[in-house]
Amino acid sequence: MRSLMVLTVLIGSLAAAPVAAQEGHPLKGSWLGTMAGNTVHNPDVVLVLDWDGKAITGMINPGTDNIAIRNATLNPQGWVVHFEADAKDAKGQAVTYVFDGRIENLHVPNRGIVGTWKSQRGNGDFKASRQ
Amino acid sequence: MSTRISRAFATAIAALLLAAPLTAHHEILAKFDNTKPTSLTGVVTLVDWRNPHAHVFVNVRDAKGQFANWAVELESPIDLQYSGWNRDSVRAGDNIRVDGIAARDGSRQVWGNTVVIVATGRRILNVEARVPPAPLTPRPAPRWPDKQPRLGSVPGGAEGYWASPSRTVLVENDADIPMTTYGLLRNVADAPKVAPMQAWALQRYTERQQRSLRDDPQFLHCKPPGGPRQFQLPYGVQFVEDRERQRVFVLIGSGNNNFRIIYTDGRSHQGQVGGDDDNPLYYGRSVARWEGEAFVVDTRGFNEDFWFTNGGLPHTEQLRLVERFTRTDFDTMRYEVTVEDAGAYTRPWKSSSTLRWVADEAMPRHLCQDNRP
Numbered sequence: 204m205r206s207l208m209v210l211t212v213l214i215g216s217l218a219a220a221p222v223a224a225q226e227g228h229p230l231k232g233s234w235l236g237t238m239a240g241n242t243v244h245n246p247d248v249v250l251v252l253d254w255d256g257k258a259i260t261g262m263i264n265p266g267t268d269n270i271a272i273r274n275a276t277l278n279p280q281g282w283v284v285h286f287e288a289d290a291k292d293a294k295g296q297a298v299t300y301v302f303d304g305r306i307e308n309l310h311v312p313n314r315g316i317v318g319t320w321k322s323q324r325g326n327g328d329f330k331a332s333r334q
Numbered sequence: 335m336s337t338r339i340s341r342a343f344a345t346a347i348a349a350l351l352l353a354a355p356l357t358a359h360h361e362i363l364a365k366f367d368n369t370k371p372t373s374l375t376g377v378v379t380l381v382d383w384r385n386p387h388a389h390v391f392v393n394v395r396d397a398k399g400q401f402a403n404w405a406v407e408l409e410s411p412i413d414l415q416y417s418g419w420n421r422d423s424v425r426a427g428d429n430i431r432v433d434g435i436a437a438r439d440g441s442r443q444v445w446g447n448t449v450v451i452v453a454t455g456r457r458i459l460n461v462e463a464r465v466p467p468a469p470l471t472p473r474p475a476p477r478w479p480d481k482q483p484r485l486g487s488v489p490g491g492a493e494g495y496w497a498s499p500s501r502t503v504l505v506e507n508d509a510d511i512p513m514t515t516y517g518l519l520r521n522v523a524d525a526p527k528v529a530p531m532q533a534w535a536l537q538r539y540t541e542r543q544q545r546s547l548r549d550d551p552q553f554l555h556c557k558p559p560g561g562p563r564q565f566q567l568p569y570g571v572q573f574v575e576d577r578e579r580q581r582v583f584v585l586i587g588s589g590n591n592n593f594r595i596i597y598t599d600g601r602s603h604q605g606q607v608g609g610d611d612d613n614p615l616y617y618g619r620s621v622a623r624w625e626g627e628a629f630v631v632d633t634r635g636f637n638e639d640f641w642f643t644n645g646g647l648p649h650t651e652q653l654r655l656v657e658r659f660t661r662t663d664f665d666t667m668r669y670e671v672t673v674e675d676a677g678a679y680t681r682p683w684k685s686s687s688t689l690r691w692v693a694d695e696a697m698p699r700h701l702c703q704d705n706r707p
Contacts, residue, residue: 224555224557225638226638226640226641226648227649227650227651228534228650228677229534229538231650254650255652256532256650256676256678257676279534309541310541310545
């Protein structure tokens with residue numbers, strides 16, 4: 204019972220955590236997302252993105268899976284997002300993910316990316332919100 | 335003919351009445367819609383005399399005879415006091431008529447363009463733009479014993495500070511692009527002319543403009559006016575030169591009375607070691623040197639949590655500003671800034687303005703923390 208209360212308080216405090224303001228490049232920052240239906244990797248992902256003035260770089264699940272992203276683009280007309288990532292499954296087989304979506308609610312710090320993911324093993328909806 | 339003239343005159347008057355005010359601390363059209371003129375008549379229930387804007391609350395009877403309480407937003411108490419008004423200029427129980435513009439969100443709020451006491455017809459709480467008078471004969475800039483120009487007041491002399499910027503926006507090469515005091519473009523198609531923005535930055539700037547700057551973090555959350563914006567706002571800045579400790583403090587009248595430190599001790603871009611030495615800041619980290627008559631300040635280490643100029647030009651953590659301050663005479667400070675930000679712009683670009691010395695006055699204390707969005 205006590206551990207349930209602690210867990211509830213912890214979840215509540217996480218949910219209430221403020222989102223850092225970000226008025227620069229709209230993809231920069233940490234994102235929490237879901238790859239619905241992904242059975243190869245955990246569908247819940249952390250996405251860390253950066254912008255150096257020329258290229259968007261980043262990592263999926265840094266510290267756990269460490270899946271580097273590549274070919275990331277942002278088209279400001281419609282704020283269309285695309286990126287890819289080369290991963291391996293539990294047996295070491297290559298899995299290439301392709302993400303396509305668009306930024307929603309650009310003007311707020313906890314803006315979102317909504318779209319789809321696909322790989323050789325499946326596909327589904329993808330969504331993430333900036334933390 | 336006379337009808338046409340009177341129509342044109344009426345249109346001009348209406349345009350004047352609907353124009354954004356000169357002295358508010360942010361773009362009024364961010365909150366209020368100038369296509370929604372609104373008139374209210376009612377009894378004052380409360381006068382809220384606080385920064386950043388004074389409010390008068392009024393009970394107004396609607397078409398069904400029901401009373402509704404409206405908030406009438408006015409200029410800041412500082413500007414109202416400069417114009418001779420105080421918290422007792424209108425009192426609970428007074429019957430007033432307000433002509434203004436309605437809030438965009440449909441709430442019972444109006445920006446009060448004019449407020450009139452119904453019983454007397456007297457207009458109250460109006461604000462005139464303040465511009466310090468130019469001296470008839472330019473006075474030379476005050477100097478230290480070693481002949482270096484002083485940036486601030488002369489010890490033992492009259493008080494003063496810098497305000498009334500000649501430009502309240504940042505535009506490349508000072509191009510004349512029509513926009514409001516707070517950088518809202520008259521024609522959003524002019525956005526690409528403002529600065530050499532990368533595609534994402536141009537689109538973000540354009541969308542901020544299309545939303546009438548309502549996402550301004552200074553307006554929404556009282557975020558500090560870092561970068562050139564600290565010199566674009568109405569309540570001025572003050573330079574305090576601490577030669578013994580080799581630094582210059584810039585006291586900022588707008589925002590939340592923040593201050594900025596400019597180091598002149600030859601250090602690299604480093605803040606207070608063990609304090610702010612490695613985290614990005616609203617005012618960045620500034621080091622400076624004198625080049626002849628110019629105080630040249632090099633600033634890096636900005637965060638991305640604020641707008642560095644009126645109008646919402648984007649920037650990234652790569653922002654570097656090189657600012658040149660030249661006190662060309664006692665009453666004039668020339669400000670030139672070079673913007674370098676490879677994250678948001680395609681090349682470095684420049685803009686400039688002048689500040690006027692406001693003599694014999696202390697800098698106003700304006701705190702934003704009581705903001706009522």
